[in-house]
Amino acid sequence: MSLVNQSPFTTRPEIDGTFGVVASTHWIATAVGMGILEKGGNAFDAAVATAFTLQVVEPHLNGPGGDAPIIVHDVRKGRPEVICGQGPAPAGATIAHYRSLGLDLVPGTGLLAACIPGPFDAFMLMLRDYGTMRLREVLEAAISYARHGYPLVERIPATIATVEELFREHWPTSAELYLPGGQVPAAGSLFANPRLASTYERILQEAESGGGSREAEIERARRSWSQGFVAEAIDRFCRMQEVMDTSGRRHRGVLTGADMAAWEASVEAPISYDYGRYTVLKCGPWTQGLATLQQLALLSGFALDGLDPTGPDFIHLQVEAAKLAFADRDTFYGDPAFVDVPVEQLLGETYNGERRRLIGDRASLELRPGTIPGYGKAIGAREGGERVAVGATGAGEPTVGRIQRAAAPAEDARRLEKAGAVRGDTVHFDIVDRWGNMVSGTPSGGWLQSSPVIPELGFPLGTRAQMFWLDEEHPAALMPGKRPRSTLSPTMALRDGEPYLAWGSPGGDQQDQWIPQFFLRHVHAGMNLQEAIDAPAWHTEHFPSSFWPRTSRPGVVVVEGRVPKATIEELQRRGHIVEIGEDWSEGRLTAASRDGVRRKAAANPRGMQGYAAGR
Numbered sequence: 001m002s003l004v005n006q007s008p009f010t011t012r013p014e015i016d017g018t019f020g021v022v023a024s025t026h027w028i029a030t031a032v033g034m035g036i037l038e039k040g041g042n043a044f045d046a047a048v049a050t051a052f053t054l055q056v057v058e059p060h061l062n063g064p065g066g067d068a069p070i071i072v073h074d075v076r077k078g079r080p081e082v083i084c085g086q087g088p089a090p091a092g093a094t095i096a097h098y099r100s101l102g103l104d105l106v107p108g109t110g111l112l113a114a115c116i117p118g119p120f121d122a123f124m125l126m127l128r129d130y131g132t133m134r135l136r137e138v139l140e141a142a143i144s145y146a147r148h149g150y151p152l153v154e155r156i157p158a159t160i161a162t163v164e165e166l167f168r169e170h171w172p173t174s175a176e177l178y179l180p181g182g183q184v185p186a187a188g189s190l191f192a193n194p195r196l197a198s199t200y201e202r203i204l205q206e207a208e209s210g211g212g213s214r215e216a217e218i219e220r221a222r223r224s225w226s227q228g229f230v231a232e233a234i235d236r237f238c239r240m241q242e243v244m245d246t247s248g249r250r251h252r253g254v255l256t257g258a259d260m261a262a263w264e265a266s267v268e269a270p271i272s273y274d275y276g277r278y279t280v281l282k283c284g285p286w287t288q289g290l291a292t293l294q295q296l297a298l299l300s301g302f303a304l305d306g307l308d309p310t311g312p313d314f315i316h317l318q319v320e321a322a323k324l325a326f327a328d329r330d331t332f333y334g335d336p337a338f339v340d341v342p343v344e345q346l347l348g349e350t351y352n353g354e355r356r357r358l359i360g361d362r363a364s365l366e367l368r369p370g371t372i373p374g375y376g377k378a379i380g381a382r383e384g385g386e387r388v389a390v391g392a393t394g395a396g397e398p399t400v401g402r403i404q405r406a407a408a409p410a411e412d413a414r415r416l417e418k419a420g421a422v423r424g425d426t427v428h429f430d431i432v433d434r435w436g437n438m439v440s441g442t443p444s445g446g447w448l449q450s451s452p453v454i455p456e457l458g459f460p461l462g463t464r465a466q467m468f469w470l471d472e473e474h475p476a477a478l479m480p481g482k483r484p485r486s487t488l489s490p491t492m493a494l495r496d497g498e499p500y501l502a503w504g505s506p507g508g509d510q511q512d513q514w515i516p517q518f519f520l521r522h523v524h525a526g527m528n529l530q531e532a533i534d535a536p537a538w539h540t541e542h543f544p545s546s547f548w549p550r551t552s553r554p555g556v557v558v559v560e561g562r563v564p565k566a567t568i569e570e571l572q573r574r575g576h577i578v579e580i581g582e583d584w585s586e587g588r589l590t591a592a593s594r595d596g597v598r599r600k601a602a603a604n605p606r607g608m609q610g611y612a613a614g615r
Contacts, residue, residue: 011605014530021601021614022046023590024429025061025506028150029053030603032141033431034613036133043437044072044130045138047429048123051443052142052200054427055119056193057150059448059459060159061506062427064196066445066462068119069283071270071492073438073499074130080492080499082283084266084483085122085443086464087115088335091480092254095470098478103247106466106478108548109450110245111238111253113463115484119443120225122265128218129267130437135207135217139200146197146458149190153609156191156448160184163449170244171452174460178448195458202229222264231260233456243452246548255461270492273297273347278523279494285333285341286483288546291512292491294325296519297352298359304524310536310563312570318520319540319557319576320359322513324368326543331369332376334475335483341475342375363575365555367543377474379544426488426506430592432599438592440490440502442511466548487546491515503529503591505604509546510539514587529591529602536562537586553577560586 015021020043022033033050037043047070055063068085093115098106106113127138160167161184167175177193178185185191206228207221224230238253245251270281273293280296282289298321307314332341345351355370369378426444445462453460467485468478476485489511493501501522505514514537521532537560541553557576559568561583571578584606592601592612601612 010531011534012530012602014528015601015612015614017599017615018434018597019599019615020431020433021592021599021612022050022429022431023592023601023603023610023612024050024054025427025588025590025604025610026054026057026153027609027611028057028145029429030611030613033429035141036138037433039137041133041137042131042435043431043433043439044074044126045133046431046433047439047441048127048131049138049141050429050431051119051123051441052139053145054429054443056142056145056196058153058427059193060156061425061447062119062443063446063448063459063462064120064457065114065117065451065459066119066443066447067115067464067486067488068122068441068443069287069486069488069490070122070126070439070441071281071283071490071502072126072130073492075436080270080281080494082268082270083122083126084268084283084286085118086286086483086486086488087118087263088481088483089115089465089468089478090255090259092256093465093478093480095472095478097254098470101251104470105548105550106468106470107245107247107251108466109463110243110251111241111255111451111461112245112251113465114238114253114255114451114461115464116255116259116263117234117446117462118265121222121263124218124222125265125267128215134214135221136204139204143197143200143204146193146200149192151188152185152191153607154187155607157184157187159449166244173453173455174448176455177453177458193458195455197458199230199457199459226260226263227257230457231257233454234260234461237454241452253461271343275300276523277496278500279497280519281492281494282489284336285343285485286335287486287489288326288329288333288509288512289489289491290333290343290346291322291325291329292489292516293347294328294352295321295512295516297347297349298324298356299520301353301356304520307524309521309525309527310567312567312574314520315538315557315559315563315567315571316363316574316576317359318517319538320364322540323364323542324355324358324370325512326509327367327369329485330544331378332372332475333485334477335485338479338482339475340375342372345372345375346370361574363555363571365575367552367554377471379469379474425508425588426511428490428504428506428588428590430502430504430590430601432502432592432594432601434599436499436594438492438499438502438594440492440504442488442490442504442506444488444506467546485546487511489515493519499594501591501593503589505587505589507539507588509543510587513539514589518589518591529593529600533587533589533591533602533604536560538563539586558586560584
């Protein structure tokens with residue numbers, strides 16, 4: 001009997017070997033990462049090469065101007081660590097400045113939403129302190145693909161088409177690169193970004209010019225980025241260009257070369273929650289990763305073993321736990337270097353015992369954050385039966401201070417696209433090498449549709465600052481030097497105290513919905529990694545989005561068409577507003593594990609571009 005027929009949820013075999021595995025959201029990046037392992041590199045060398053390749057082949061999902069939170073486990077150190085590649089807000093990014101521009105939300109596109117770019121320095125830190133290879137060895141594949149071209153996956157030209165008018169009318173530097181010959185490029189055609197290739201070639205040339213150790217090379221590369229020609233080009237572009245954004249007006253940026261020079265990636269401890277024999281690890285509350293841990297803390301009080309992972313009980317419990325966790329996200333989370341986030345209380349049994357009682361047989365249609373005296377601030381108050389907050393209704397319209405319930409999906413998407421707010425997504429990779437080193441990384445931001453291309457560099461800046469609130473009292477308030485409360489959420493888990501599993505997914509607010517779904521299917525339903533990825537999935541849009549214009553759709557659950565009809569009918573009976581998507585439309589998970597000498601991996605088949613490899 002074939003592998004496909006062994007399970008109703010398997011599209012591919014789970015990769016299984018003893019040498020090493022790489023899983024990523026694009027087959028080219030997976031191949032590059034596996035090639036590094038084959039050359040003798042470790043998981044960290046492979047991660048750097050994979051990440052730079054993903055910047056090239058998925059420019060609609062990530063880029064050098066974006067962000068990169070990473071969780072690593074180095075067998076030499078014997079402990080998991082977080083590498084923070086999330087750049088903070090620039091010195092000029094103050095609430096007073098944005099309000100003086102007539103804004104009450106940070107725009108979703110353009111220069112005002114740019115934080116300090118984080119990926120380059122984060123991956124240089126990883127290569128220097130955890131890796132073994134020279135800079136050229138890990139950069140050469142990405143440079144080659146940028147210089148000579150790669151085949152465009154369907155979503156890249158589709159994304160370009162949605163912002164074609166914006167590029168032509170307002171962002172000519174983006175039109176020059178992404179509309180070659182004045183046309184949207186065709187899916188499957190070879191596409192090159194020679195300017196980006198030149199940027200990395202120049203960094204490499206400057207890094208190698210002084211000779212010496214690999215560490216010395218890496219340090220020179222970091223200086224070329226943050227204090228050299230890259231920072232100078234970014235500073236000049238932000239000072240000289242007035243850029244159209246989702247406010248419907250043109251604005252200059254506030255990011256400067258001084259901001260670039262003052263910031264470096266850093267290493268910190270992860271936060272964790274013990275779930276049975278597993279310890280699940282996340283980045284700190286400057287991301288939304290804590291929401292996965294809160295869901296597990298709530299669900300630990302329910303008997304999930306034996307539940308059908310496509311059944312109404314399983315889906316209802318996870319969705320209701322997500323609603324409570326994300327309500328807390330929007331009330332308590334923020335950069336712990338600036339605000340005190342009550343992580344221990346949020347994961348404690350006393351708090352979760354009380355919250356768990358809110359999960360009944362009916363779907364909640366309310367946003368219900370918890371109360372911890374002295375901490376947090378709920379988004380707004382109630383006025384006339386509607387939730388009030390700092391918000392905006394659309395590009396160019398007067399801001400009215402309301403989180404809007406979104407229009408019907410198609411109508412809402414068209415409105416956002418017209419405003420230039422085509423939401424980017426994210427990439428992800430998981431790697432385990434023969435020695436047992438593990439990496440889980442979720443680079444994002446700096447999307448081709450987020451901000452105009454800086455012509456000297458071949459890439460745009462990111463827009464992560466849109467996740468700040470322009471409310472001084474909120475934990476996620478905009479402040480210079482502060483990290484935005486990001487949606488980016490790599491994950492790692494120990495089993496019986498030993499490093500076991502790395503996984504994650506693109507998807508914005510959906511990341512920490514699909515991530516716990518995968519884990520619960522693996523732990524409670526006994527699915528292998530590929531089965532747990534392939535199984536029918538869902539997400540709720542109950543809470544305000546992290547992205548401009550911060551809409552919410554209370555009670556809405558979007559499920560894949562493969563979810564059984566009987567399950568959908570029962571969810572509706574319980575009060576959920578169920579929308580049925582395409583059969584293969586939810587999640588872009590990848591995963592990798594180590595179990596003794598075994599190395600396993602899996603990747604999402606949706607979209608036909610994610611792949612796992614190994615031996």
